[in-house]
Amino acid sequence: MTVHTATEPGLYLSAKALDALLPMHIWLDAEGRVLRVGPTMSKLAEGKTWIGKHFFSLAEIRRPTRIEDVRALHAVSGHRLGLRLSAMPDLQLRGQALSLPDLSGIVIDISFGVSFADAVEQRGLTLSDFSPCDQTVELLYLREAISAVAHESRNLTDRLIASEHAAQTRALTDALTGLANRRALDDLLFKLLHEPAAPFTLIHMDLDFFKQINDELGHAAGDAVLVRVAQVLRDEVREADVAARVGGDEFVIVLRNCDDPMFVERIAERLIDRLEEPIEIGNESCRISASVGSTRSSSYQRPDADQMLRDADLALYASKRAGRGRHSFFSSEMNSGAK
Amino acid sequence: MNGLINRALQGFLMETYGTSVWEAVRRDAQLGFDDFEAMLRYETGITAQVAKAAAKRLDKSPAALLEDVGTFLIAHQKHERLRRLLRFGGNDFREFLFSLEDLPGRARMALPGLDVPEFILAQKSATRFELTVVWRDSQLAPVILGAVRAMADEYGALVLLELVEGDGPDAVMALDLLDNEFAEARSFELGEAAL
Numbered sequence: 001m002t003v004h005t006a007t008e009p010g011l012y013l014s015a016k017a018l019d020a021l022l023p024m025h026i027w028l029d030a031e032g033r034v035l036r037v038g039p040t041m042s043k044l045a046e047g048k049t050w051i052g053k054h055f056f057s058l059a060e061i062r063r064p065t066r067i068e069d070v071r072a073l074h075a076v077s078g079h080r081l082g083l084r085l086s087a088m089p090d091l092q093l094r095g096q097a098l099s100l101p102d103l104s105g106i107v108i109d110i111s112f113g114v115s116f117a118d119a120v121e122q123r124g125l126t127l128s129d130f131s132p133c134d135q136t137v138e139l140l141y142l143r144e145a146i147s148a149v150a151h152e153s154r155n156l157t158d159r160l161i162a163s164e165h166a167a168q169t170r171a172l173t174d175a176l177t178g179l180a181n182r183r184a185l186d187d188l189l190f191k192l193l194h195e196p197a198a199p200f201t202l203i204h205m206d207l208d209f210f211k212q213i214n215d216e217l218g219h220a221a222g223d224a225v226l227v228r229v230a231q232v233l234r235d236e237v238r239e240a241d242v243a244a245r246v247g248g249d250e251f252v253i254v255l256r257n258c259d260d261p262m263f264v265e266r267i268a269e270r271l272i273d274r275l276e277e278p279i280e281i282g283n284e285s286c287r288i289s290a291s292v293g294s295t296r297s298s299s300y301q302r303p304d305a306d307q308m309l310r311d312a313d314l315a316l317y318a319s320k321r322a323g324r325g326r327h328s329f330f331s332s333e334m335n336s337g338a339k
Numbered sequence: 340m341n342g343l344i345n346r347a348l349q350g351f352l353m354e355t356y357g358t359s360v361w362e363a364v365r366r367d368a369q370l371g372f373d374d375f376e377a378m379l380r381y382e383t384g385i386t387a388q389v390a391k392a393a394a395k396r397l398d399k400s401p402a403a404l405l406e407d408v409g410t411f412l413i414a415h416q417k418h419e420r421l422r423r424l425l426r427f428g429g430n431d432f433r434e435f436l437f438s439l440e441d442l443p444g445r446a447r448m449a450l451p452g453l454d455v456p457e458f459i460l461a462q463k464s465a466t467r468f469e470l471t472v473v474w475r476d477s478q479l480a481p482v483i484l485g486a487v488r489a490m491a492d493e494y495g496a497l498v499l500l501e502l503v504e505g506d507g508p509d510a511v512m513a514l515d516l517l518d519n520e521f522a523e524a525r526s527f528e529l530g531e532a533a534l
Contacts (some may be wrong), residue, residue: 018431104351117530121530121531124528126529137529141424141427143532143534148424149378149449152378156377156379175438335440
């Protein structure tokens with residue numbers, strides 16, 4: 001037991017000085033009744049007076065052990081206490097009790113410990129409620145500062161992700177038509193051929209009579225036609241399919257999960273039909289058509305992107321040779337014909 | 340921390356004069372990117388460069404413009420978090436002034452390595468102070484001046500504040516604290532932070 005006796009060099013403190021030094025103290029008499037409460041502590045009492053009340057009716061000391069009388073409190077004088085106040089039962093507080101000379105009383109100093117933020121918020125405490133030596137204000141500051149920094153970081157990260165996403169989309173998109181570009185097509189084919197995927201069909205399409213429009217009506221008209229073609233492609237393929245512009249007037253369509261020649265034939269015919277509809281540009285009515293060739297991944301033992309693109313191209317040229325505006329499936333005879 | 344100031348400069352121009360003025364200033368200053376980011380660190384001199392371009396377009400002095408940016412940095416609702424952090428400096432403006440010397444240490448508790456100005460406060464008489472601002476970019480002193488003036492308003496203090504010639508390379512401002520409690524302070528509750 002640490003007992004401070006009158007023979008030790010001592011210090012007399014007025015009650016006011018005690019208030020200033022320890023604004024969160026509770027001073028008990030020899031029987032454990034409250035004699036005085038520091039100004040910040042009395043804010044926690046919310047207007048109710050604690051003076052004259054028995055300390056153990058106001059607080060519950062849980063550590064180092066449950067302490068319920070003055071004698072036991074003297075016994076832990078100078079130790080770290082864990083306690084709760086019945087006025088704020090949800091806050092875990094920290095404290096230290098010091099026995100006064102000749103066991104004439106006890107002064108208990110209390111701190112918020114890690115409950116500081118809740119306590120300050122619940123009781124509306126201000127800067128002047130804390131002793132200048134108390135680090136609670138610093139903790140509050142730090143808590144807000146860290147939160148502000150985290151907030152800014154999150155915003156910055158969100159903006160960076162959004163702009164990276166936009167850049168990525170730009171890198172994979174044909175600027176004029178908004179279709180996928182060559183790079184996006186290569187990525188897709190790589191994925192379809194290197195990851196487990198259902199069989200797919202590759203369609204290669206080349207516009208017929210496009211060069212005349214460019215030559216006779218100018219590039220702006222040519223661009224307008226390409227934008228219109230892109231719209232037709234978007235309309236006619238399914239959501240999961242991908243249409244890419246891979247050259248001036250060359251397009252590749254990947255029909256995913258598609259191994260049905262009848263279905264491919266239908267799509268190709270519909271595309272050609274729609275592309276043959278006259279396109280109005282200014283006062284001019286333009287007519288184009290398309291030659292189409294296709295090949296299916298299931299027709300290869302080990303399908304390869306370059307091989308499939310070459311084969312679809314051969315089928316496309318077979319369509320051109322056969323009079324344009326039509327669709328051909330690749331067949332191995334085309335290979336020998338090309339050689 | 341110059342990211343914060345650059346961002347405030349952009350925000351001030353956009354809010355006060357409109358996005359088109361900001362766009363024009365951005366082009367004049369040959370910025371090469373769209374927006375400043377508060378969390379990033381920019382090369383010294385870029386703030387002065389943008390301020391110069393903006394001042395020319397708005398027919399103001401760069402110093403007056405930067406001072407407005409300093410005020411904007413404290414007073415605008417957007418910067419409520421910063422305003423609150425500075426209010427932790429003290430109960431009144433006098434305490435706040437004395438707390439400025441602790442500011443770099445406090446700021447770096449939250450964000451180690453943050454580039455914050457160092458302050459040296461000298462009291463010359465009961466009401467006269469001299470505040471020296473040590474920073475790598477001394478051209479930004481008017482921003483600090485505007486911010487300190489806004490903090491005086493914040494606390495309801497009446498001050499006279501001006502940049503004066505210092506002995507060294509650092510910016511020095513003379514401050515007369517005419518009335519520490521001239522008006523009601525803006526509200527500040529310790530426990531009302533929006534985290």
